[in-house]
Amino acid sequence: MSQRRFIAFATLAFALAGAGIPVARAQPRPAQLQAAGSEIAFTTRQMGVPVEGKFGRFSAQVALDPKQPEGGSVSLVIDTASARFGSAELDAEVTKPTWLNAAGFPQASFQSGSIKATGPGRFDVAGRLTIKGSTRELVVPVQLAAAGANHVASGSFTIRRLDFKVGEDEWADTSMLANDVQVRFRLTLAGLPPL
């Protein structure tokens, strides 16, 4: 390797590491998120009425060997302005400062800490979820299954919206709008090592 090439490589590695993409450690190559088979949805309850929304834009960095999940890493970035409901009224509402404040906090993110296998194709992914500038630790149970050439990681978990100040002032009343929000995800990944 010529000195020039080495410098170029080192620069690239440094840049990638700086961007949070693991290259140096004994980690598998990152998998590619397939937008077509992927979804992040959430369900809120308003006076007992389940109302479902979805995020239209998000990206994922997944580097995971299912046989050795401990060295893996998962990070997700969600575009908060892409939240969509069945009604245009809610779409316009949800990005306002009271709710997700998409202008002030354009992205929500999840960054894994430790990943543990809990069964065949099952993992507990512990990590930090950041929404609207507030960060909470949580453990997300994930099911991983082969789907043709790809893998599908799916699961659901519950967060409390007030932990993230989603719904402020008059909307902080949880008798009108439940504190619990169910989050469901389904991520189709290409290039993940076999189960």
Added chain:
Amino acid sequence: MNSPSRHAPPATTRWHPASIALHWLLALMILGSLGVGLTMTGLPFSPLRLQLYNWHKWAGVTILALSALRLLWRLTHRAPADPPMPQWQRRAARATHGVLYLLFFAVPLAGWAYSSAAGFPVVLFGVLPLPDFVGADRELSEAIKPLHRWLAYALAAVIVLHVAAALKHQFIDRDGLLLRMMPARRRGPVSSPAIRS
């Protein structure tokens, strides 16, 4: 629509107490729902707006259920005799009542469909989830919204006609027709002494 049955014993002069109770209860609920409906759509997004929408939906579903009960009752019980009136009035009354009943069903059903299409399933009284007859579909919801609104306006218009006709009978014809639908003041004979010609 109130001609006595052919094989009937002497016609009663009053509606059955169950009919009277359903009539006034539904009158109250329908007027209330129309009022809430007009109010809530003009409110900014707020807990109050959400609350009114839910109350409106609960009332609508209750109106739908009670109207089904009422129709069943109406079809299986004899109506009191009409006071004498011209044939065209009898026909007009029959048509008006027919349209009223049609709208008792059409307005709540369109509202229910609109709610489902807009992605808000109806949960009666906040505890009983009702089925969605249509899936969440934004284009469909935009199409049903004006349908629900115009059916409701039509209902309001027909109610105005219904009330105007009842008042005409009461104050111009003075035929005691309205008294058939009034709750009995006290327990007494079913035949009201109030009917005069």
